[in-house]
Amino acid sequence: MSKLNLANTLKTLVSSAFLFLGAMTVLPAQAQQAQQVLKITAIPDESPTELARKAGPLVKYLEQRLGMKVEFTPVSDYAAAVETLANKQVDMAWFGGFTFVQAQQRSGGKVVPLVQREEDTKFRSVFITSDPAIKTLADLKGKTLSFGSQSSTSGHLMPRSFLLEAKIDPEKDLKRVAYSGAHDATIAAVAAGKVDVGALNISVWEKFVLDKKVDPAKVHVIFTTPTYYDYNWTVHADMPAALKEKITKAFLDLAPNTAEGKAILDLQRATRFVPTKAENYKGIETAARSAGLLK
Template identity: 75%
Template sequence: MTTRRHLLAASLALAAVSAHAQQVLRVTAIPDESPTELARKFAPLGAYLESKLGMKVEWTPVTDYAAAVETVVNKKIDLAWFGGFTFVQASVRSGGKVVPLVQREEDEKFRSVFITDKASGIARLEDLKGKTLSFGSQSSTSGHLMPRSFLLAVKVNPDVDLKRVAFSGAHDATIAAVASGKVDAGALNISVWEKFVAEKKVDPAQVKVFYTTPAYYDYNWSVHADMPQALQDKIKAAFLALDPNTPQGKEILGLQRATKFIPTKPENYTGIKAAAENAGLLK
């Protein structure tokens, strides 16, 4: 009888631990900016989600884009901020089991910019032939995939026609590489560029945008399809309820560089998938 009571107590304890674990929402993001900046941007959003979901929210940084994909595919992370390309990678890796919930309104018509030193003589994409160029991360939508696809569209093959191609790892690092003269030009997310200009972290008199890409779908917040539908719905509702007319909503949306969040769906990223396949980047 004593043994049976012990087994029952152990079972109840394990159930309690399991229930507690399910009350934690583990969140990450692709490291497209510095770790300190990502943590700063997430802090008020995490507190907001805790209040809306009634559960603890834990921020878990990852080392690179591939790690962000794998943690969601393997259900070690519950909610992730993906770029369009990393979402496509996660969707393919999981057999369609990773689903996007919301995106910023800006992500319906996202763009990349190519920048260069004003003294470089580079004025159009074709002028990059024989020059050095920095992308961001190899898995970045706005810092690699889409800039590469627009270069290929004007018959500039980065791996053949450029003197050297580098990967900075993040958009802010690309700006630094161009500003310091390490490379002749760089390609990055327009929103990070505009933030750096607004915060006077880059001198537009020295570094200029010489090409802005056409619009495409980009970032989203995604979850694994195995997450209970009720929790998916609560997360989506929390993002959609963010209101720029409230102090809390204004702060969170400002840090996320968003006017508001809107629903999204996998079909929005078919163009990104096609671009990745055409560029030979989707294995």
Template identity: 65%
Template sequence: MSTFKRPLAALAGLCLAIAGSISSVNAAPQTLRVSAIPDEAPTELQRKFEPLGKYLQQKLNMNVTFQPVADYAGVVEALGAGHIDLAWLGGFTFVQAQQRTGNAIPLVQREQDKVFTSTFITADPNIKTNQDLKGKSFAFGSVSSTSGHLMPRYFLLKDNIDPETYFSRIGFSGAHDATVAWVEAGRVDAGVLNTSVWNKLVEEGKVNTDKVRVYNTTPTYFDYNWTVRGDLEPKLVEAIKQAFLDLDPANPEHKEILDLQRASRFVETSPENYRGIEEAARSAGLLK
């Protein structure tokens, strides 16, 4: 090879190496890393994810792993840092993730997430309405929970009930099932949680309904969704979305997945659906 051709060959090799490097950076991840807000016990989250993870693995033809986090903020930070690719978020957590990342994309939500509610519970026979909570102790879920804190607080404030002055004490249980446990054990006089989780606990006999009862329900609002980080390869994003939309309740295997997700089916969603939650968060002083 001539001395003139050698530099050209070397340059060509360098260009190929750089192109390969760029291609690997932009390529879809070999493993889809999935997480979720810890609104229930870790064992329950893992149980709900297992059949969904296997389904996504088959549909996407790639490894799918579940990465639990310690708290709600951990999901937002992991998504923003690129440590996870797909996350199950509450409406408020999505707003926080979008603010943190600038490009988080909500893909799908359950049909019922368009008309979600929170349920107020108590074991005190004297509590019939929220007005009866004056001077009582009260439990929210996580500080960052849409259905366990933000929206119930928002609706309480609309009823001229300021939790900081109206209640004798406020506790944050950290999760919906923990809120029920607190109320049942008498640690607080009343509490509020995700209506879907309440119904599930009742169906599974995990709450003593002779002791704990519902006394109020909030108006409806948008809540949970599956969100991806915005720098994922667009074809992968579309494939993930389509995988959820393809879940058919008439298919027994799909129905098992949907039942565990407390979903009738998944439908497309968009950032605009969560503008109301963002406004509620700002009015409640939970978002700057």
């Protein structure tokens, strides 16, 4: 073989090697991009079937808007929701105000709240009973009470905070304190007479009344709390800024004047989503520390 032909052959082999190595570099990146998944979860403040029903249309909408697969992964309890986001096992979580504060503490400040429902800027809790003799918070003394989950903002932390403001110490002044684990379970416990009073999220209560799942003539509200900031969608701080922006815009673009928007907002019990920030939850953090629920 002539020196010229040998040189051309070597040149071709080197070029082919570089092309092969380039393909090896590009293809995995393309495959990784194609397989990219946004994993989301939510605190289990309602039954698993209800959470799945609410998540379905939202997941589909986010997939369309973000151009990536979205997976909803249920968790067993509130603490698990905090841990999965703090440890980056999921990318986004639906938190209550208190679980956001817990996640912020657990992650060393590495979580960011993006949006909340407009209703969450002025959220409230209710105390309900089936006993006609119980008319005010003062009447709770010596009675049995069920909160929701111990980590629930609207089902425990804020109701407890307002009880303490009313000079009622649940552990000292009540006959028994129970934790149902979820708002719908609290309603069921009160309706069945298992406890005298229940404290829960006003949104779930109003939905149960609207759907005729509870008779307000038999189970009624005795106290509605003042307003406070509550639920939000939170992401890990390490999420790329561009993806945070796309997620935020997708939520803010949900509008009740479109069929899809109305369906999703109705399921989320929202009129619309609005931006939020960590500073909104300083009051929740203060209440948690005052109640001895956060160290």
